[in-house]
Amino acid sequence: MKILKIMFKNSMRHKLRTSLTILGISVAVIAFIVMRSIVSAWDVGVEAAAADRVIVRNSVSFIFPIPYAYKDKLEKIDGVKRVTWANWFGGVYKEKENFFGRLAVDHNTFLDVYPEFLITPDEKKMFMEDIQSCIIGEATANQFNIKKGDIVTLQGDIYPGNWDFKVAAVYKPRDKITDATGMYFRWDYLNERLEKESPDRANDAGWYVLQVNDPKQIAAISQKVDNYFKNSAAATKTESERAFNQGFISSSSAILTAMNVVSFVIIGIIMLVLGNTMIMSARERTREYSVLKTLGFSGKHLTGLILGESLLISLIGGTVGLLLGEMVVTGLGQVVPKTIFPLLEVTTLNTILAMVAALLTGFIASIFPIHKAVNTKIVDGFRFVG
Amino acid sequence: MIPLKYTINSLKRRKLTTAITIVGVSLVAFVFTAVLMMAYGIEKTLQDTGSPDNIKVVRKSATGEISSLIDGDAQSIIATSNMIVKSKEGKPLVSNEPVVLINLTSEEGGTGNLMVRGVNETYKELRPQVKIVDGREFRFGVNELIVGEGLFKKFPDAALGKKIKFAGGDWLVVGVFSTDGSGFDSELWGDAKQILSSFNRGNTVSTMTIKLGSADQLDQFNKFLMKDTRLNMFEAKAEQQYYAEQSEAMSMFISIVGIFVTVIFSFGATIGATITMYSAVANRTVEIGTLRALGFSRRSILSAFLIESLFLSMLGGLLGLLLASSLSFVQISTLNFSSFSEIAFKFSLSPQIIISSLIFALFMGFIGGFLPSIRAARLNIVNALRGM
Numbered sequence: 001m002k003i004l005k006i007m008f009k010n011s012m013r014h015k016l017r018t019s020l021t022i023l024g025i026s027v028a029v030i031a032f033i034v035m036r037s038i039v040s041a042w043d044v045g046v047e048a049a050a051a052d053r054v055i056v057r058n059s060v061s062f063i064f065p066i067p068y069a070y071k072d073k074l075e076k077i078d079g080v081k082r083v084t085w086a087n088w089f090g091g092v093y094k095e096k097e098n099f100f101g102r103l104a105v106d107h108n109t110f111l112d113v114y115p116e117f118l119i120t121p122d123e124k125k126m127f128m129e130d131i132q133s134c135i136i137g138e139a140t141a142n143q144f145n146i147k148k149g150d151i152v153t154l155q156g157d158i159y160p161g162n163w164d165f166k167v168a169a170v171y172k173p174r175d176k177i178t179d180a181t182g183m184y185f186r187w188d189y190l191n192e193r194l195e196k197e198s199p200d201r202a203n204d205a206g207w208y209v210l211q212v213n214d215p216k217q218i219a220a221i222s223q224k225v226d227n228y229f230k231n232s233a234a235a236t237k238t239e240s241e242r243a244f245n246q247g248f249i250s251s252s253s254a255i256l257t258a259m260n261v262v263s264f265v266i267i268g269i270i271m272l273v274l275g276n277t278m279i280m281s282a283r284e285r286t287r288e289y290s291v292l293k294t295l296g297f298s299g300k301h302l303t304g305l306i307l308g309e310s311l312l313i314s315l316i317g318g319t320v321g322l323l324l325g326e327m328v329v330t331g332l333g334q335v336v337p338k339t340i341f342p343l344l345e346v347t348t349l350n351t352i353l354a355m356v357a358a359l360l361t362g363f364i365a366s367i368f369p370i371h372k373a374v375n376t377k378i379v380d381g382f383r384f385v386g
Numbered sequence: 387m388i389p390l391k392y393t394i395n396s397l398k399r400r401k402l403t404t405a406i407t408i409v410g411v412s413l414v415a416f417v418f419t420a421v422l423m424m425a426y427g428i429e430k431t432l433q434d435t436g437s438p439d440n441i442k443v444v445r446k447s448a449t450g451e452i453s454s455l456i457d458g459d460a461q462s463i464i465a466t467s468n469m470i471v472k473s474k475e476g477k478p479l480v481s482n483e484p485v486v487l488i489n490l491t492s493e494e495g496g497t498g499n500l501m502v503r504g505v506n507e508t509y510k511e512l513r514p515q516v517k518i519v520d521g522r523e524f525r526f527g528v529n530e531l532i533v534g535e536g537l538f539k540k541f542p543d544a545a546l547g548k549k550i551k552f553a554g555g556d557w558l559v560v561g562v563f564s565t566d567g568s569g570f571d572s573e574l575w576g577d578a579k580q581i582l583s584s585f586n587r588g589n590t591v592s593t594m595t596i597k598l599g600s601a602d603q604l605d606q607f608n609k610f611l612m613k614d615t616r617l618n619m620f621e622a623k624a625e626q627q628y629y630a631e632q633s634e635a636m637s638m639f640i641s642i643v644g645i646f647v648t649v650i651f652s653f654g655a656t657i658g659a660t661i662t663m664y665s666a667v668a669n670r671t672v673e674i675g676t677l678r679a680l681g682f683s684r685r686s687i688l689s690a691f692l693i694e695s696l697f698l699s700m701l702g703g704l705l706g707l708l709l710a711s712s713l714s715f716v717q718i719s720t721l722n723f724s725s726f727s728e729i730a731f732k733f734s735l736s737p738q739i740i741i742s743s744l745i746f747a748l749f750m751g752f753i754g755g756f757l758p759s760i761r762a763a764r765l766n767i768v769n770a771l772r773g774m
Contacts, residue, residue, distance in 0.1 A: 024657035031650040250496030251721035
């Protein structure tokens with residue numbers, strides 16, 4: 001118990017230095033938490049993928065369409081419960097900077113395959129009845145102050161011209177990870193107009209989404225689909241929604257790697273700050289350690305003394321950093337548009353990582369001073385001049 | 387003034403603490419420099435794309451080349467403008483370019499979106515910077531491609547001699563081209579007509595690249611487009627300007643995240659420097675008293691400690707810069723959010739980056755050393771001599 005008391009007293013001897021060190025550690029933990037949260041935010045798309053959805057796209061790349069005629073064939077494949085499809089519309093809403101996903105979807109099946117977009121039965125009825133209607137995610141509706149019943153005009157690029165849509169519903173996301181930024185309108189409206197204006201581009205789907213009865217069959221179904229269309233005009237590439245989203249993330253992997261590396265460099269910096277403090281403290285106390293040794297305290301006691309102090313400081317710094325980091329991330333989540341990071345939050349994994357990192361630094365930072373304190377001869381220790 | 391030698395010798399006495407502080411500052415300077423180099427690398431790559439007197443005609447609402455469309459009629463009307471420079475054979479220097487994305491598997495196993503650009507016979511006169519570095523040029527009228535040198539390393543399927551399968555045909559990679567690190571180095575080029583017909587796109591291309599007599603004629607050219615109701619949905623931009631805009635989103639993102647992180651980092655390193663300097667002052671109380679007794683003024687003491695701190699951070703800054711500059715040999719590639727295609731770029735260093743990194747490091751040293759130096763200067767001579 002005495003050792004514990006000395007440990008506390010020791011860490012309080014240089015109040016300024018200890019508080020600066022705690023501040024340094026907590027700042028580094030804040031940075032670590034923010035970086036990790038941004039990296040994790042990237043993965044939200046993968047988590048949001050439903051287990052029972054399969055994406056069928058053109059094998060060349062997603063910018064090429066698949067004929068509408070494939071729909072009937074896809075429906076006949078064993079294990080497929082529902083088939084829906086969508087086209088990426090692109091376009092511009094008021095300013096080019098106003099980015100959110102705009103998709104033409106099949107109104108009959110879309111909401112069944114994507115049950116995470118919540119709208120009321122009345123709103124659904126309106127979406128079914130009015131060919132020009134659309135539904136918009138809560139986050140985007142709030143950002144641009146769009147309300148139910150408003151007319152939203154898009155300037156098309158992939159599909160040239162001005163397009164007017166009536167907002168039938170502002171949908172609510174079912175889960176935290178559900179994308180609440182999309183705008184979905186009716187594919188039959190797009191197709192009808194294309195048939196008039198550029199008939200050769202009509203009757204195409206951007207991609208198909210299959211809802212399957214049993215997620216275990218996804219691999220087999222994907223294989224079947226791709227084999228079936230292998231020698232058709234548009235060969236397909238079929239994969240689970242999860243794998244599809246993963247593919248998008250892997251294309252930004254260089255940046256994610258950089259951020260990951262940086263988040264671990266931060267730990268290196270905490271280690272240096274704390275290590276510096278511990279080395280200095282131990283250095284100043286060289287004579288005291290010799291006194292303790294003379295009184296009969298063993299190396300074990302000294303180790304406990306120094307390690308304990310180091311862990312105490314890192315624990316306090318880590319906790320303060322975590323609390324503040326959580327606030328910073330929450331703040332960022334409110335400031336940054338949902339289209340960039342749909343969900344910015346501190347995950348349990350990252351909390352644990354940060355705490356482990358802080359304690360590990362506490363441990364490593366004490367190794368050198370312990371080694372020195374234990375191995376210094378008593379006589380040399382007494383002669384030591386700071 | 388207290389001699390500089392005193393400062394340097396003092397640092398040498400506490401080697402470990404000094405080294406730790408220097409490493410701390412250098413890590414921060416390294417990250418700071420690397421982030422700036424990354425953002426600048428992307429900017430530079432895309433700014434160097436294109437030639438100063440070329441312009442690009444795109445659909446006004448299009449956010450990238452792939453979402454721009456120009457139909458055949460509009461192409462022929464635009465090509466009649468007398469502002470366009472004529473080739474040796476008397477044809478207008480225009481390249482009607484379809485741009486498509488294809489998926490290839492990268493070395494690490496991920497999928498990349500690669501841009502395939504179809505070009506016309508005029509492309510060599512329009513883009514004299516294109517050099518074939520391996521293999522040969524592609525022939526018109528057949529399914530052949532040349533690959534930018536930024537790509538073929540990362541995507542083994544696009545290497546010389548390989549056949550790439552898309553749009554119902556095999557495309558043979560016959561050459562590797564270089565544009566000295568511009569954005570074109572991340573593309574595959576082939577005959578525009580071949581690409582249009584195999585993708586069933588009729589004659590609807592994505593963008594047009596045009597050479598004007600002089601860059602000043604851009605405004606006049608835009609007026610020409612505006613006046614014609616068949617053309618007023620298009621706009622012309624200087625080619626380099628167009629590609630520079632494509633880098634904005636990426637370099638903004640990297641800079642914001644990067645600067646935010648380094649600012650937090652620098653906080654940590656500054657605290658590290660403060661701790662070091664406080665202990666330097668505490669350890670040398672008697673020395674400071676002696677110096678004061680010898681007649682050195684408070685100001686000399688203050689500046690001696692500040693110089694010590696600045697010197698530390700300068701060393702750290704230089705070390706960090708040195709580490710970061712080794713990154714300029716690293717080429718990485720990632721998805722460009724704006725064009726939605728793979729872009730290969732190098733970390734690149736500029737004089738401004740060197741200066742800002744050093745200033746940043748010195749700033750950390752100054753802030754970190756300021757309070758401790760003041761404490762040193764304020765010490766009372768008698769108390770200091772007694773080591774209190």
